[in-house]
Amino acid sequence: MGTTRCDCKNLSFLGLRSYAQRHGISDIQELIRQTGCCTGCGTCRPHLEEFLRTGKLKVGDQSIQIPDWDVRDLSLSRLRMKRRQDRN
Numbered sequence: 001m002g003t004t005r006c007d008c009k010n011l012s013f014l015g016l017r018s019y020a021q022r023h024g025i026s027d028i029q030e031l032i033r034q035t036g037c038c039t040g041c042g043t044c045r046p047h048l049e050e051f052l053r054t055g056k057l058k059v060g061d062q063s064i065q066i067p068d069w070d071v072r073d074l075s076l077s078r079l080r081m082k083r084r085q086d087r088n
């Protein structure tokens with residue numbers, strides 16, 4: 001069941017939020033149209049909507065608040081790792 005990702009389309013909610021932020025998408029229907037998320041079994045949709053509305057991910061029986069900067073920080077970390085790999 002997709003509480004942190006859309007398993008059917010192999011898309012994480014963090015990645016989807018990042019995509020929505022980068023493309024100025026504030027409507028779930030537009031996010032679905034552009035990414036194809038939530039178009040399989042559909043069980044992830046209420047969880048994705050909740051995450052986009054509150055910034056909280058449900059992991060097991062806990063709710064974890066994910067600050068906006070986590071996504072950008074993650075991207076920066078990957079970029080730094082790639083630069084390090086490119087230098088070696």
Ligand code: FES
Pocket residue numbers: 001002005006007008009037038039040041042043044045
């Ligand atoms: S888990 Fe997202 S459509 Fe099935």
